[in-house]
Amino acid sequence: MTNVAENERVKSKRPKNTESQLIFGGTFDPFHLGHLNLCKHIAGDLNVNKITLLPANIPPHKAAAKVCSQHRLAMLQALAQQVPLFRVDGRELNRDKPSYTVDTLEEIKLEKPSLSLSLLIGMDSLLSFTQWHQWQEILARVNLIVCTRPNYTLNIKQLHAELQQRLTDKASLNLADVGQIYLAPSANVDLSSTDIRYQLSQVNTYDSSSVTTSSQVPSQAFNQLPKVIAEYIKQHQLYC
Numbered sequence: 001m002t003n004v005a006e007n008e009r010v011k012s013k014r015p016k017n018t019e020s021q022l023i024f025g026g027t028f029d030p031f032h033l034g035h036l037n038l039c040k041h042i043a044g045d046l047n048v049n050k051i052t053l054l055p056a057n058i059p060p061h062k063a064a065a066k067v068c069s070q071h072r073l074a075m076l077q078a079l080a081q082q083v084p085l086f087r088v089d090g091r092e093l094n095r096d097k098p099s100y101t102v103d104t105l106e107e108i109k110l111e112k113p114s115l116s117l118s119l120l121i122g123m124d125s126l127l128s129f130t131q132w133h134q135w136q137e138i139l140a141r142v143n144l145i146v147c148t149r150p151n152y153t154l155n156i157k158q159l160h161a162e163l164q165q166r167l168t169d170k171a172s173l174n175l176a177d178v179g180q181i182y183l184a185p186s187a188n189v190d191l192s193s194t195d196i197r198y199q200l201s202q203v204n205t206y207d208s209s210s211v212t213t214s215s216q217v218p219s220q221a222f223n224q225l226p227k228v229i230a231e232y233i234k235q236h237q238l239y240c
Helices: 004-011 033-046 069-082 101-111 123-127 135-139 161-166 193-200 227-236
Strands: 020-026 051-055 086-088 116-122 142-147 181-184
Touching: 020 033, 020 101, 033 051, 033 116, 033 142, 033 181, 051 069, 069 086, 069 227, 101 116, 101 135, 116 123, 123 142, 135 142
Parallel strands: 020 051, 020 116, 051 086, 116 142, 142 181
Antiparallel strands: none
């Protein structure tokens, strides 16, 4: 009997000249150089020139963000003005309830049915993907691009059987509209928003003269952020 993944593979062949969109969602609290380097790495690997940053409001599986949604959105918008790779979609921040990925993807597809969507996630998210709300419906709407960990080899047997069936290579990914899972080469990213927030919380205020050299400022944390975001955090005294 033909399996679910194979059925979708047959039905979802990508029409020629289809417009595609790569979405990277997260709380981005804050967005750091690890995120930036990862996106540039994936963009180069897949030959894409735009990545949509999708800041989450109240992720069902996480605690509330430390900084309000308006500041997190403003930081990403400031970044997108300087880095042409990015566009920002703030729709999830307008919701007053927990935000599910499947709902957002459905909205985007309804707005532009011909759009081919891919969702950028980490290896930890792939390993727990079957715990996501309506995970099979997500795969019916997108391809998954998975950022693999440095020096980590995935044991395929760790994955749900259906996810195993959906694994594909880059050439096949380019032919499929939905339902495929591509394990992208590692980007050697090893930064943590949690660690950065902790470092920034160790002071009561940031020095007004510099975000990188003042002895009052946890310069190591600021050096892990895009400059425009470091400047925004300093200006608005966030996380301290």
